Amino acid sequence: AFPAAAPGSFIEIYGTNLGGTTARQWGPADFNNGAAPTALEGVSVTINGRPAFINYVSPTLVNVQVPADVPTGGDVPVVVSYQGQSSPPFN
Numbered sequence: 001a002f003p004a005a006a007p008g009s010f011i012e013i014y015g016t017n018l019g020g021t022t023a024r025q026w027g028p029a030d031f032n033n034g035a036a037p038t039a040l041e042g043v044s045v046t047i048n049g050r051p052a053f054i055n056y057v058s059p060t061l062v063n064v065q066v067p068a069d070v071p072t073g074g075d076v077p078v079v080v081s082y083q084g085q086s087s088p089p090f091n
Contacts (some may be wrong), residue, residue, distance in 0.1 A: 004072075005066050006066065006072065007066050007067060007068045007069065007070050007072065008065065008066060008068055009065070009066050010055060010063055010064065010065050010066070011063070011064060011066060012061060012062075012063050013045065013061070013062045013063075013064065013078065013080060014060060014061055015060065015080070015087075016059065016060060017059060017082065018043065018057065018058070018059060018060060018061065018062050018080055018082060019041055019042070019043045019057035019058055019059055019062065019082055020041055020042065020057075020059065020082075021059060022041070022058075023056070023057070023058035023059075023061075024040060024041050024056070024057055024058070025055065025056045026040060026054065026055055026056070035053075036053035036054075036055070036065065037053065037054050038051040038052065038053060038054060039054060040054040040056075040057050041057050042082055042083040043057040043062060043080070043081070043082050044080075044081045045062060045064045045078065045079065045080050045081070046077075046078070046079045046081075047064070047066055047067055047070050047076055047077075047078050048067075048070045048071065048076035048077060049077070050067040050069060050070060051067070052064035052065060052066060052067055053065040053067075062080060075091035076091065077089035077090065077091055078090050078091070
């Protein structure tokens with residue numbers, strides 16, 4: 001079992017081939033009108049179908065903020081996409 005994550009909290013996603021060869025954290029230029037990026041270096045993540053804010057990407061780790069409107073109290077699908085290729089949903 002995995003620990004629960006509350007809306008607004010940050011989660012770490014571990015795996016392989018999650019991003020390019022360079023590790024990168026969001027910076028001031030990645031924000032658009034004050035909104036954090038939902039894609040960084042070709043990586044995006046959805047949680048229960050909602051785009052998550054991407055804080056950090058590397059080949060083996062992606063850190064994202066859980067969207068505020070994700071329901072609590074049950075499993076929800078998480079999908080990582082990199083350059084148009086999406087992972088299977090993982091609850």
